[in-house]
Amino acid sequence: MKSVLYLGTKNYSSWSLRPWLVAKKAGFDFEEVVIDFDQPDTKQKIQAVSPxxxxxxxVDEHVRIWDSLAICEYFAEQVPSLWPSDPIQRAQARAVSAEMHSGFPALRSEMGMNVRAYLRGIELSEAAKNDLKRIEVIWTALLEAQSNNPNAEGWLFGRFSIADAMFAPVAIRLNGYAVPMSASMKAYQAQFYADPDFQQWIKDAEEDTLIVPRLEIGQDNEEYNAIQPNDKA
Ligand SMILES: N[C@@H](CCC(=O)N[C@@H](CS)C(=O)NCC(=O)O)C(=O)O
Structure with a gap:
């Protein structure tokens, strides 16, 4: 039996991107099944495969797993290099992954992942601004800690790890909405957009024509959106 990863609509499903990217990095051979959001049969199709x-x-020949981080952990049982090899770094990677998995609710709701959105103008709440600040602190500290590592490849712990996959949707959120970004945030975001596997997800999402109106945050801000990106605040 070929392993299957059931995903939500690639343009919008931030949770789906994470294990998909990790499965790609692990080199797994798997079938992708996208279940589109907000269709008359969406609920039924998801419930048919997801408890x-x-x-x-x-889903593989051994198990069915229904949570993004649990799926990533299962992959790491087979490919341990998906976590950093150093136990201290591995603990830190798990801490930031768990923080992303369980936190940042304001950022999630106000800057919903939308691959096809580009620097849309939105007004962030204080809570969302604080979420962004916290993400900046995490990224900056971890990337600075790698600055003396000659083998670092631009990822949070040098080589790609599950921690990077957990933050991949944030790179897309930062592309979708015009929010201030520090130099280290820009550099780490660019790291994703230069990655061939990540680019494949972007391409798939861009080629998909499904629009889910409730997930099109900031689309009415046409005046702001007409301003050239470099002139935006
Ligand atoms: N904690 C879960 C969250 C998964 C989740 O919220 N998935 C959303 C899509 S991104 C979903 O399936 N929504 C469909 C629904 O709620 O009907 C995980 O990490 O996988």
Whole structure:
């Protein structure tokens, strides 16, 4: 039996991107099944494969797993290099991954992932601004800690790890909405957009024509959106 990763619509499903990217980096051979959001049969299709009624879900000959981080952990059982090899770094990687998995609710709701959105003008709440600040602190500290590592490849712990996958949707959120970014945030965001596997997800999402109106945050701000990106605040 070929392993299957059930995903939500690639343009919008931030949870789905994470295990998909990790599976790609692990070199797994798997089938992708996208269950589009907000269709008359969406709920039924997700419930048919997912005990929690949510995607992503991984199914192979041994197991069915229905949570993005649990799926990533399962992959790491087979490919341990998906976490840093150093136990201290591995603990830190797990801490920031768990923080991303369980936190940042304001950022999630106000800057929903939308691959096809580009620097849309939005007004962030204080809570969302604080979420962004916290992400900046995490990224900056971890990238600075790698600055003396000759083998660092631009990822949070040098080589790609599950921690990077957890933050991949943030790189897309930062592309979708015009919010201030520090130099280290820009550099780490660029790291994703230069990655061939990440680029494949972007391409798939861009080629998809499904628009889910409730997830099109900031689309009415046409005046702001007409300003050239470099002139935006
Ligand atoms: N904690 C879960 C969250 C998964 C989740 O919220 N999935 C959303 C899509 S990104 C979903 O399936 N929504 C469909 C629904 O709620 O009907 C995980 O990490 O996988």
């Amino acid at each position: 929690s009624g949510k995607v992503p879900v991984w």
